[in-house]
Amino acid sequence: MSRRQPSLKWPLIIKPLILHLLALLIAFFTLLMVLVRMDSGGYYTLQTFAPIAANAVHRDNQGRLYVQRTHELDELLKVAPGAWFVAEDEQGQTVSFGNVPPTYASLIGRLRGVPFGDLRGHERGDGLAIVIRRHTGPAGKLTIMAHGETDSLTWQMAIAAHVFTLPIFVLLALVTLIATPFIVRKALAGVERIALEAKHISASRRGIRLTETAVPVEIAPLVAAVNEALDRLDDGHERQQRFIAAAAHELRTPIAILRVKIEAADDATSRSLSVEVARLATLAEQLLDLHRLDSAAHLETIHLARLAKRVVADLAPLLIQSGRTVAVVVEPHHPIQGETGAVERVLTNLVLNAAEHGGRNITVRVQGTRLEVEDDGPGIPEAERERVFEPFQRLRPRQTGAGLGLNLVRQVLERHRGHVTILDAPGGGALIRAEFPAHPAGGNLASGHPL
Structure with missing residues (x-):
């Protein structure tokens, strides 16, 4: 089972997000400890009691203020039985509810000048922790001084800290999740570029x-x-x-001299060596082909019928001498665009391969943008048809040849954006088909007859 590739999401997004969270938590607890340490103690009245008190104050027909207990006020009294409040309108009229401590009784009638205030008490039940707020209720705008449910500073600071830090953390998390992938993608844009290169x-x-x-x-x-x-x-x-090119060039000269001497010889034994010399010449040319494949190609329009007849005419003496026949069949075809020398070498290698490993009769067929070479030999087993295109591979170990011909054919076809296929010949034997892409401006050419 292959190991899953690591992603940059974890180290660049998730880990920084966790670190941000830890930093916020540490900062929050540090701030809380500082605030608690600075606090001098005591309890606060929760400011939620002021609007409840304002909603419980009404006016009678003469405009005087009075308190009408509401459901919210009753619920609060269950939690804080000692709750009290004083309400004062803008005209100075006041109304009170509960037991107002003497400490704050002197403020009654003067609340209009104190629109906002918080005072702490020493003990939770001493009734001295108050809030002063302005609210609008059924009786109009009122200033409320109230004592109700109390809480300590620590809890208020904890709640306040959560109220402030939670939105900050959520915003930070969203920014990290949204912005970080964009930042990473921009930072690694060069990596995508070199991947394309x-x-x-x-x-x-x-x-x-x-x-x-x-x-x-x-x-x-x-x-x-x-x-x-x-x-x-x-x-x-x-x-x-460079080594291949130099070796091939060095081989051509002695091979050419040897061929001339054999052809000039009088005895049949020496002349019989011409086939072996031709194989050496072919090997040298194939080595040069390996070098030529890397050279810049000069593309031109190629008429396959003319090329096929020219190549077969050059090879015919050698094939006839070895007891084989060769024919060219031209069917309706199209011109192609390519390197003439490379396409000639394709056909040469296919014909020599058929002569070396096929039967006695070879047919070269031109059809469409195809070159087909058919023989009546034993054929190529389907399981071996891919392997024979590998360099230095032979179908049978004792066969002659260097095993470069079909490999060169495939390389040339690939450079021309074509492909080569091995099939069974209709009458037995092998049929190797080299198909090239059509010339953009090509048209049908006249058919011909066997050569």
Whole structure:
């Protein structure tokens, strides 16, 4: 089971969010401890009693204030039986409820000058913790001085801290979850760019390097290491190509001399060696083909029928000498665009492969944008049809040849955006089909007859 790839979401989003939460909690408890330590003690009346008291004050027909107990007031009295309040309107008229401590009795009639106030008491039941607030009730705008349910400073600070810190944390979490992915994506945009650049690196397109300046400084060493590896690969490939080209060129001269001497020989034994010399020449050309594949191609319009007849005409003497026949069948076809030399080598390799491993009769067929080479030999087993395209692979160990021909055919077809397929010939044997893309401005050409 493959290991799941790690994501940047955890280290760049979730972890900072957890750290923010811990920082807020630490700051909250530190602030709470400081406030509690600064507090001198005592209890506060909860300010929720002031609007309850204002809603319980009414006016009679003469405009005098009176208290009418409400459901909310009754519920509060169950929690704080010693609750009391004084209400004063804007004209100075007052009304009180409960036992007003003497300490605050002197404020009755003067509350209009104190619109807001909080006073603490030493004990929870001493009745001295009060709030002064202005509220509007059934009797109009009133100033309320009230003592009701009390609480300590610590709990009030804890509640206040939660009220302030919770929205801050929620906002911080939302900003982190929304903004961080965008920030990370912008920061790693260069990584996506070099990933696209890396997709264009192939054996046929060397010299491409990843842009080191487009990535963050933390990733730049990795990109630099990849570029250095690509430099080493290109250097090794260049040395290999130079060796192949030099070896192939060096082989051509002695092979050409040997061929001339054999052809000029009088005895049949020496002339029989011409087939083996032709194989050596083919091997040298195939090595050169490996080198040519990496050269820039000169594309031109190719008429497959003309090319097929020319290649077969060049190979016919050799094939006839080895006791084989070859024919060219031209059916309606289209021109293609490609490198003439490379397409000639494709057909040459296919014909020589058929002569080497096929039967006695070979047919070259031109159809559409296809080149087909058919023989009447034993054929190629379906299980081996992919393997024979690998370099230096032979269908049978004792067969002659270097095993490069079909590999070169596939490489040329891939460079021309075509494909090669191995099929069973209708009359037995193998049929190898090389199909090229049609020329953009191509049209049907006249059909011909067997050569």
